[in-house]
Amino acid sequence: MASVARVDLDGNPIKPITICMIGAGGFIGSHLCEKLMSETPHKVLALDVYNDKIKHLLEPENAHPWSDRIQFHRLNIKQDSRLEGLIKMADLTINLAAICTPADYNTRPLDTIYSNFIDALPVVKYCSENNKRLIHFSTCEVYGKTIGSYLPKDSPLRQDPAYYVLKEDESPCIFGSIEKQRWSYACAKQLIERLIYAEGAENGLEFTIVRPFNWIGPRMDFIPGIDGPSEGVPRVLACFSNNLLRREPLKLVDGGQSQRTFVYIRDAIEAVLLMIENPARANGHIFNVGNPNNEVTVRQLGEMMTEVYVKVSGEPKLETPTIDVSSQEFYGVGYDDSDKRIPDMTIINKQLGWNPKTSLWDLLESTLTYQHRTYAEAVKKAISQASATS
Ligand SMILES: NC(=O)c1ccc[n+]([C@@H]2O[C@H](COP(=O)([O-])OP(=O)(O)OC[C@H]3O[C@@H](n4cnc5c(N)ncnc54)[C@H](O)[C@@H]3O)[C@@H](O)[C@H]2O)c1
Numbered sequence: 604m605a606s607v608a609r610v611d612l613d614g615n616p617i618k619p620i621t622i623c624m625i626g627a628g629g630f631i632g633s634h635l636c637e638k639l640m641s642e643t644p645h646k647v648l649a650l651d652v653y654n655d656k657i658k659h660l661l662e663p664e665n666a667h668p669w670s671d672r673i674q675f676h677r678l679n680i681k682q683d684s685r686l687e688g689l690i691k692m693a694d695l696t697i698n699l700a701a702i703c704t705p706a707d708y709n710t711r712p713l714d715t716i717y718s719n720f721i722d723a724l725p726v727v728k729y730c731s732e733n734n735k736r737l738i739h740f741s742t743c744e745v746y747g748k749t750i751g752s753y754l755p756k757d758s759p760l761r762q763d764p765a766y767y768v769l770k771e772d773e774s775p776c777i778f779g780s781i782e783k784q785r786w787s788y789a790c791a792k793q794l795i796e797r798l799i800y801a802e803g804a805e806n807g808l809e810f811t812i813v814r815p816f817n818w819i820g821p822r823m824d825f826i827p828g829i830d831g832p833s834e835g836v837p838r839v840l841a842c843f844s845n846n847l848l849r850r851e852p853l854k855l856v857d858g859g860q861s862q863r864t865f866v867y868i869r870d871a872i873e874a875v876l877l878m879i880e881n882p883a884r885a886n887g888h889i890f891n892v893g894n895p896n897n898e899v900t901v902r903q904l905g906e907m908m909t910e911v912y913v914k915v916s917g918e919p920k921l922e923t924p925t926i927d928v929s930s931q932e933f934y935g936v937g938y939d940d941s942d943k944r945i946p947d948m949t950i951i952n953k954q955l956g957w958n959p960k961t962s963l964w965d966l967l968e969s970t971l972t973y974q975h976r977t978y979a980e981a982v983k984k985a986i987s988q989a990s991a992t993s
């Protein structure tokens with residue numbers, strides 16, 4: 604049977620391209636590689652220091668139909684002379700590489716700033732000099748805190764969307780003071796966004812900037828002591844998964860009052876594919892990619908995850924499912940937080956017609972099913988080994 608020709612949003616046939624994907628071995632990269640291999644004819648030059656999360660796509664013994672379309676290059680973009688050559692070989696570069704776990708921002712601020720600004724500079728330069736299109740991953744954290752958070756607690760204006768909805772072309776970027784080193788990441792991301800924007804304005808760089816709003820799903824970060832360092836602190840989905848797997852209370856930082864909107868990784872990857880395949884609609888734009896309908900406080904997230912985990916694991920709920928912990932105790936000095944993150948969806952809707960589909964309950968059910976299936980046995984073994992040696 605003849606395969607149906609793939610067309611873009613304007614009805615034009617989509618030509619196969621080569622993509623240089625930096626940070627392809629991470630959470631988002633692994634899902635993007637999977638999507639590109641299974642649903643498109645594009646080629647991927649996958650660059651990263653690790654490849655554990657994309658091993659299943661690379662192993663020749665699986666005899667994938669796409670084995671000649673993905674090539675892994677183990678390299679660190681901080682120091683590797685192959686980088687420019689790989690960018691030149693591709694039609695499009697996607698840069699995902701970054702230190703992007705909040706536990707690092709105030710404890711390793713230099714590494715954070717280097718990773719998110721200095722290390723991204725050559726990528727921007729090589730794309731600009733060689734007239735290559737760039738999709739750069741920034742973050743919703745560039746908005747920092749909402750305007751509403753500076754209003755008195757009882758101000759009715761706090762309920763007005765004008766004071767909290769985050770708009771790419773209007774909202775200010777509000778960070779805390781310099782000793783709140785939490786903002787080292789957001790500030791570095793903001794500066795690289797400004798540099799990319801300026802390269803577009805002055806030198807004609809074709810760029811798209813993505814601001815992800817808490818994308819979550821399988822393969823996000825690591826479970827401490829199982830597939831990552833025992834003392835490591837991943838992002839909240841993996842922290843809470845780790846607590847649930849170990850049957851210990853979920854730690855709510857400063858009472859879990861901060862609010863987040865969570866989007867399912869599979870929905871978000873659809874948005875990235877639309878950007879890749881519709882350059883005329885995506886170039887020159889900054890896109891919020893999130894799910895404004897999935898807003899919860901971190902406390903509510905913890906309660907939902909607890910309930911869903913009982914269902915998927917069959918294990919009973921703990922008597923004390925959550926405990927409060929101060930941010931200083933959990934993250935150290937210099938931590939601060941974004942109070943609320945609701946993405947405005949006007950631009951991505953208008954340009955790409957994209958909308959997220961998956962509810963928070965549904966995405967937690969499929970993600971926690973994956974976490975339980977992947978880690979429950981290994982966690983049990985690690986716990987029994989630790990108790991045997993203590
Ligand atoms: N996941 C989210 O919700 C989210 C939210 C906001 C922003 N982002 C941004 O999206 C991007 C990807 O995030 P992620 O969640 O997949 O993170 P991740 O940590 O899972 O992936 C990043 C990948 O980059 C690689 N990398 C880092 N430094 C590198 C270097 N010097 N050379 C080569 N490879 C390097 C890492 O090994 C890792 O595999 C990041 O830029 C992040 O700031 C993600």
Ligand SMILES: O=c1ccn([C@@H]2O[C@H](COP(=O)(O)OP(=O)(O)O[C@H]3OC[C@](O)(CO)[C@H]3O)[C@@H](O)[C@H]2O)c(=O)[nH]1
Nearest residue numbers: 703705742744817837838839842854855856861901940
């Ligand atoms: O055990 C925990 C871990 C975290 N929290 C709190 O949850 C909130 C969310 O934390 P996290 O997912 O780690 O990260 P942030 O949303 O704060 O920041 C990320 O957003 C996007 C990105 O750029 C990349 O993913 C990154 O900076 C937060 O309030 C924690 O304090 C908790 O209570 N318990």
